[in-house]
Amino acid sequence: xxRSIRALxxxxxxxxFDVQRGMPDDPSFQLLGVTEGVDDTVRTLQTREVDxxxxxxxxxxxxxxxxxxxxxxxxxxxxxxxxLATSSPNGFLRRAFEAGAADMALFPQSKEQLRFAISKAVAxxxxxxxxxxxxxxxxxxxxxxxxxxxxKTLTACNLAVALALANRSVLIIDLDLQxxxxxxxxxxxxxxxxxxxxxxxxxxxxxKLTDYVMKxxxxxxxxxxxxxxxxxxxITIELLRDVLVVARANYDFVVADTPxxxxxxxxxxIDASSDLVMVGTLDxxxxxxxxxxxxxxxxxxxxxxxxxxxxxxxxxxxGISHHxxxxxxxxxxxxxxxxxxxxxxxVNEGVPVTLSRPQSYAAASFHELAALFTGDTPTDEPVATSxxxxxxxxxxxxxx
Ligand SMILES: Nc1ncnc2c1ncn2[C@@H]1O[C@H](COP(=O)(O)OP(=O)(O)OP(=O)(O)O)[C@@H](O)[C@H]1O
Ligand SMILES: [Mg+2]
Numbered sequence: 001x002x003r004s005i006r007a008l009x010x011x012x013x014x015x016x017f018d019v020q021r022g023m024p025d026d027p028s029f030q031l032l033g034v035t036e037g038v039d040d041t042v043r044t045l046q047t048r049e050v051d052x053x054x055x056x057x058x059x060x061x062x063x064x065x066x067x068x069x070x071x072x073x074x075x076x077x078x079x080x081x082x083x084l085a086t087s088s089p090n091g092f093l094r095r096a097f098e099a100g101a102a103d104m105a106l107f108p109q110s111k112e113q114l115r116f117a118i119s120k121a122v123a124x125x126x127x128x129x130x131x132x133x134x135x136x137x138x139x140x141x142x143x144x145x146x147x148x149x150x151x152k153t154l155t156a157c158n159l160a161v162a163l164a165l166a167n168r169s170v171l172i173i174d175l176d177l178q179x180x181x182x183x184x185x186x187x188x189x190x191x192x193x194x195x196x197x198x199x200x201x202x203x204x205x206x207x208k209l210t211d212y213v214m215k216x217x218x219x220x221x222x223x224x225x226x227x228x229x230x231x232x233x234x235i236t237i238e239l240l241r242d243v244l245v246v247a248r249a250n251y252d253f254v255v256a257d258t259p260x261x262x263x264x265x266x267x268x269x270i271d272a273s274s275d276l277v278m279v280g281t282l283d284x285x286x287x288x289x290x291x292x293x294x295x296x297x298x299x300x301x302x303x304x305x306x307x308x309x310x311x312x313x314x315x316x317x318x319g320i321s322h323h324x325x326x327x328x329x330x331x332x333x334x335x336x337x338x339x340x341x342x343x344x345x346x347v348n349e350g351v352p353v354t355l356s357r358p359q360s361y362a363a364a365s366f367h368e369l370a371a372l373f374t375g376d377t378p379t380d381e382p383v384a385t386s387x388x389x390x391x392x393x394x395x396x397x398x399x400x
Contacts, residue, residue, distance in 0.1 A: 004030040005122055008050045010041040010072070012057040012065040014086070019056045022108045024115035037064070038071045045076045052080050052122050056107060059085030059092045066092075066099050073100025080125035080203070082118055097201040098236060104202075125203060138248040139373060141255050142273040146293035147286055148260040150279045151312035154343060154353075155369070156257035157185040158362075159277070161354045162370035164218045168252040171213065173223045173243065175269060176259040177232035180225025187350020188214050188222060195226035197243075198234040204242045206250045218355070221251070237268050244272045253373065262296060270300065275373065276307045280329075282316050287328045294329065308372055309333040334372065337365045 004027060011019050016034050023031055032048055035041040045053065053072050057065035069081055083096050084107035093104060103121040105114060143156040153176070160172040174180035174194075183190045197204075197212040213221040223243065226232050247254045256273070258266045270276065276297065280290030290309075297307060311325065314336035326332055340362040346353040354363045371377065 004028045005119060006030045006032050006049060006051045007054055007118065008032045008035065008041075008044055008048065008052075009054045009056055010035045010037075010065070010068050012036070012055065012063060012068060013060075014056050014058065019084075019107075022111070022114070024111045024118070026111075026115065029115055029118070038067050041068050042071050042075045045072055045079065050076070050079050052082060052118055052125075054082050054084055054118070055101070056084040057086075059083075059087045059089060061089065061091045061095065063092065066095055069096055069101050070099040080121050082121045084114075093201060094199075100238070102203040121203070138251045139253050139274040140244060140248050140269075140272055141253060141275045141277060141373065142266075142269045143255065143257055143277045143279060144266070144270070144293065145258075145260060145279040146262075146289040146296075147280075150260075150281045150286055151310075151337065152260075152279050153181055153185055153257050154347070155277060155279050155310055155312070155337070155366070156255050157182060158352045158354045158366040159369055160220045160253075160255045161216075161218050161352045162363075162366045163253050163255070163374065164216075164220045165354070165367075166370055166374050166376055168374060169221075169250075170219070170253045170255060171221045171223060171247050171251045172255045172257065173247065174225035174257050175240075175265050176257060177225050177235055177265060178229040179259070180257070182222060182257055183214075183224050184350060185347055185352060186216050186220070186222060188216060188224070190224050190227045193224040193226050193231075194243075195231040195234055197223070198236070198239055204239070204246055206246055209243065209246050209250070223247075235265070237264060240265055240268055241272065244269065248272075262293075267300075270297070270302065274306065276302065277310055277369070278307055279310045279312055280333075281313045282311060282320055282325070283318055284320065284328075287320070287325065291329055294331075308335065308369070310335045310337065310369065312337045313339045315339055335365055335369045337362055 009019060011034055020034060035044050055065050055068055057063050072081055080102035081100060083101045083104040086107055102125055105117040143152050145152040156172060160170045163170045172182060174182035192212050192214060213223050215221055256269050278290060278293055280286050309331060311333040315338040338361045340360060342357045342360060343353050343362060346356045354366050357363055
């Protein structure tokens with residue numbers, strides 16, 4: 001027989017006796033007790049084995065229930081919280097979900113419906129919880145660059161396309177929440193974005209994530225950044241973590257494009273990632289910043305062997321030799337991307353260079369980068385074109 005669900009109820013602003021009377025009374029539901037206020041609830045969560053916390057309240061925005069949800073979620077993030085509210089104004093719902101609620105049901109309602117709503121929330125949470133435990137099978141590649149404009153978005157988009165062309169399932173997530181331009185690079189209209197996902201509330205699973213991703217012709221799936229900078233604040237770190245966990249469990253590869261620098265979102269993504277791609281360019285300022293970035297990763301105890309260093313515009317004649325690069329960075333770049341006039345054109349047209357110029361050196365570099373992750377051997381030999389005259393220089397840089 002299925003084990004019964006052990007529920008704790010926190011009551012706020014309602015009659016505790018009425019609430020208890022309205023609870024399901026079949027054997028699959030076990031009421032552990034009733035708490036009042038933040039402290040009582042937190043203490044009980046710390047000392048009892050609880051499967052679900054029900055927060056029964058009126059659903060007002062100034063309701064103390066929001067504090068209960070917030071503190072309970074911090075104390076026991078593994079326990080799903082279902083809000084039972086006598087009314088559900090939009091503002092309250094949104095704040096309840098932001099505070100950590102997993103689901104919401106109107107109260108009072110029939111005992112049968114209530115039991116169904118509660119078991120659904122518990123089952124959903126269990127599934128996500130398992131994923132938390134195993135961290136998913138897919139690899140999460142976080143594309144980083146400590147400075148703006150080094151080619152992070154270019155690299156993230158072309159890496160995603162190259163992985164898809166190698167028959168892997170790929171999700172690219174645009175974490176440049178304010179000024180994301182993955183949509184532009186891939187020529188996708190921002191019909192659905194992460195902002196819509198954040199606004200939808202409730203707990204996240206693969207089905208729901210699928211509803212909010214866009215599909216590129218290559219098969220790459222895309223979770224776009226909000227369309228406007230003011231929407232960025234709706235994407236909480238919590239949501240981001242959930243997205244990354246669910247995504248890793250469901251794709252072979254998740255590629256995250258990031259804004260410059262180590263923002264909170266970037267740090268969370270680095271923490272959740274299996275691999276990093278650090279993109280620098282061949283100029284002294286960028287190299288200095290790349291070195292600082294690598295040092296920061298070292299301070300974060302990131303496994304050095306999981307960091308791939310990509311040198312973009314690697315054929316630019318700026319008087320910096322390969323030797324200088326290795327001396328400054330203390331390591332060999334793994335991949336070199338040439339400057340290519342086709343690249344900005346490809347960006348303008350929304351067709352990544354791996355597709356618009358599949359035979360170019362630039363495309364070959366991205367396939368080479370993808371092969372570091374797939375373990376496949378890239379087959380297409382690049383040919384020097386008038387757009388990519390840097391071939392010879394590049395071969396010299398690639399000499400290891
Ligand atoms: N190898 C290259 N050859 C030619 N143009 C390039 C190359 N790499 C990048 N660019 C151009 O430089 C610009 C910046 O590239 P990209 O948007 O990928 O950088 P980014 O690091 O994502 O920038 P941001 O920090 O602003 O997000 C783009 O217009 C891109 O087309
Ligand atoms: Mg970018």
